[in-house]
Amino acid sequence: MGNDNERNEEKRLLQEKSTFFSTSFIRFLGGKNLFFFLVIMLLLGVIIFVYDKISFIFAPLQVLLNVIILPGVLGVILYYLLRPALKLLVKWNVPRSLGILILYIVVAGFITLLALLVFPFLRDQFTSLVQDFPIYFMSAAESVVSFLNNSRINDYFQTVNFSYDEFLMDFQDDLVVTVKETMTNIASGVASGITGFVSTITGILLSLVIVPFIAFYLLYEGEKLPKFVLKIFPPRMRKGVGEVLHDMDKQISSYIQGQILVSFCIGVMMTIGFTIIGLDYALLLGFIAMITSVVPYLGPAIAATPAAIIAIVHSPLMLVYLIIVWTIVQLIEGKFISPQIMGKSLSIHPITIIFVLLTAGSLFGVPGVVLGLPGYALIKVLVTHAYRLFKNRYNDFQTDEANYYEKKVN
Incomplete structure (x- = not known):
């Protein structure tokens, strides 16, 4: 009788003893699902490694992305710009x-009006600025050299045998040589690169x-897209x-609409300010x-760099x-x-914005600088929701209510 009780007690203790997959930490991470997830990630890594060795298979996909990314991005921007008016x-x-x-x-009429009234004037000013900018640049450099020659800094540079005038002459000579070499390379490459140039222009x-057409279908059926995406997921x-x-x-809409309106306001204020102070090419x-x-x-x-040189x-x-004009405009804008226009839709710290712009620019060039912030905003939304799910899952496996992240609302 006593042996039976001992055996029952041992069996009960064995049943109560936790296994590896039944510990609270492993259950919080997913239990056996964690093991299967790690196996899947390992297989995915092997697949990526194998396909990296045969990357030529993805060449058509890369061409497809290069073809659709520009019209796709422009179509999305046009969609978000026109959607408020369409809803109205x-x-x-x-x-x-x-x-x-x-x-x-309305958009076609506005573009036609700009092309007929504003574009010719901008074209003439741009052509004149391109022709005169080297003169402006060298005059500005000579002014800086003249100022430095008459300052106390000149005494220090004389002790190290540094001459501004020689540096400026060398710079002018290097600039002339660089321009000649660039023009020669362009001239020699026109014949060989004419096919690629025509192909690029045709693609653009x-x-x-x-x-x-992309914007039309987005405007016409864009409201149905989220419902279609939701049907893919379990209820x-x-x-x-x-x-x-x-x-x-909401993030993309606020950023695109707000940033374009802010840019337009800055352009108008800068033009008015430059005109008031009498700056050329205002x-x-x-x-x-x-x-x-x-x-x-x-x-x-x-934008302030060419204006400062002039x-x-x-x-x-x-x-x-x-x-003074630049400071006033920045204060009014900030x-x-x-x-008022953008509010705190992105809620991104200025330091974070600078790092995002520099990183995206280094990775993807000019498109990265333009699309870096909205891309970061989308990633931030995904991470924020993932972290919220993480907190809810933690609460599900936390018995001590004092250690909850937050009270769950059912």
Whole structure:
């Protein structure tokens, strides 16, 4: 009798003893599912390694991505720009297809008006600036050298046998040689690269022609896309996936619409300010500021460089006026325009923005600089929702309520 009780007690203790997959930590990570997940990741790594050795198989896919990425991005931008106006027309009981047609007519008329009235003037100013910019640059360099020669810094450089005048002459000679070599290389490469150049221009033109069609289908059936995506997921996951899609759509919409409006305001204010102080090429420099302001922080600094060079050549007082105009515009944009238009839609720290722009630019060049921030915003949405799911799962396996991340709301 006693032996039976001992055996029952040992059996009970063995049953209560936790296995590796039944420990709280492993159950929190997924239990046996974790093991299968690691196996799948290992197999995925092997597959990637194998396909890396036969990467030529992916060449058609790479060509496809290169073909569709430009019209796709431009189509999405046009979609987010026109969607608010289309929603307003639909709210006024205008059929969706007719509303899209009206918007296209308005956009086409606006582009035609710009091409007829503004573009010729910008073209003339750009041609003149390209011709005169080397003169402006060398005049600015000579002004800086003259200032340094009359400053105390000159005494220090004389002790190390450094001459500004010799440096400037050498720089001029190197610049002339570089320009000649560049023109020679361009001339020699025109014949051999004419086919590639024509192919590239043709691809860009075809991409621009495809953009209105992509935007049309996005505007016409874009509201159905999230519902189609949700049907792919199991029913119990659709609510969470729907929240992720909604937040991603909100982030991209706020960024595209807000950044373009902010850039337009900066361009207008810069043009008005340059005109008031009498700076040459005011409209062209304002247009450059508008285009480059699409990239936060770095864009305005890039746009101010040619304006500063022209101002230095004009007079030192003009440079002071330029600094005043640039400061006023940045203050108005930072304190009034951006908070009202964009608010805190991205909620990204300025230091983070700079690091994202530098990293994306190093990896993907100019497209990376332009698309780095919206890409970061999408990744941030995914990580935020994944972390929320992590906290909820932690609470499910946490018996001590004091250690909860937050109270669960059922």
